């Protein structure tokens with residue numbers, strides 16, 4: 046056996062969705078993330094078959110460890126299915142990720158809005174994770190004999206972690222989705238200074254799109270739009286595309302409400318409310334005194350509802366569709382790579398290039414004299430030695 050480190054994207058290569066990466070460290074077979082993708086309301090899965098037909102493993106029960114970076118559907122949605130096929134493989138994640146994963150999987154059935162079915166699936170996920178999840182903390186190191194792994198805060202959403210693998214004097218960092226600057230509910234990523242990273246496997250959504258600027262504009266603009274409607278005497282229904290985004294939106298709206306003493310009442314639908322409550326139990330403050338569970342308090346003039354219901358159910362309300370992204374933009378990504386200055390950057394979870402004229406992170410780093418990083422845009426189902 047040689048000491049090579051092999052890498053293969055089983056999903057979430059040069060597209061977004063179904064992120065699932067295989068990495069071989071000596072005798073250990075690892076899976077990093079295990080998500081689902083959605084394309085025009087159709088779910089798609091990672092291709093585990095290409096792993097089974099590779100020289101590495103013949104059965105999914107040969108997988109030694111699974112690591113989940115964070116609780117978004119494109120990183121965790123396929124996990125319940127994989128866990129059913131891997132009898133004893135432990136799955137490492139933070140407690141917050143385990144909790145939020147239940148709700149992401151609950152939420153994936155937005156196509157079939159039957160609450161009972163969604164609830165059943167959430168409970169099944171909770172049960173599976175109770176049996177198989179190993180909760181880890183930031184800054185914790187685990188010695189797995191073949192290799193060591195340490196977890197660091199990734200920003201992005203609560204519970205998100207980066208993982209640093211150390212194998213035969215080499216250091217491999219998997220970022221998951223991350224943020225450089227604070228998001229509504231997290232700080233930016235945090236890595237100790239001075240670690241020499243050989244290879245970074247980076248979720249680089251905008252690595253081929255230098256024109257995309259950071260999310261804050263999007264979320265900030267949505268909040269301004271809602272405040273403007275309220276100031277004009279309207280009531281507003283904010284429909285979230287994802288339950289967890291409802292929590293982030295609520296947090297920013299609350300801050301704005303408080304900063305300017307606006308005192309608008311905010312009613313929260315039960316599905317969003319229970320995530321808010323649980324996050325607060327896990328030490329993330331969100332609610333303020335003018336937040337109410339929808340239906341528990343008489344609604345007053347000029348208020349906001351945050352929920353995920355079909356908009357037709359609220360005919361008298363102004364409707365605002367709440368969607369935004371919490372990803373690092375192109376410049377932040379360049380800044381990140383330059384800071385850690387790895388020998389190789391394997392870019393995954395990458396969306397298509399906008400126009401021919403725009404450059405990519407590869408071209409940008411090539412013209413930078415201080416950068417030594419070789420960029421690889423990893424294609425799905427192809428084996429790389431990293």
Ligand SMILES: [Zn+2]
Pocket residue numbers: 115117201222
């Ligand atoms: Zn994410």
Ligand SMILES: [Zn+2]
Pocket residue numbers: 064117119120222248394
């Ligand atoms: Zn993602």
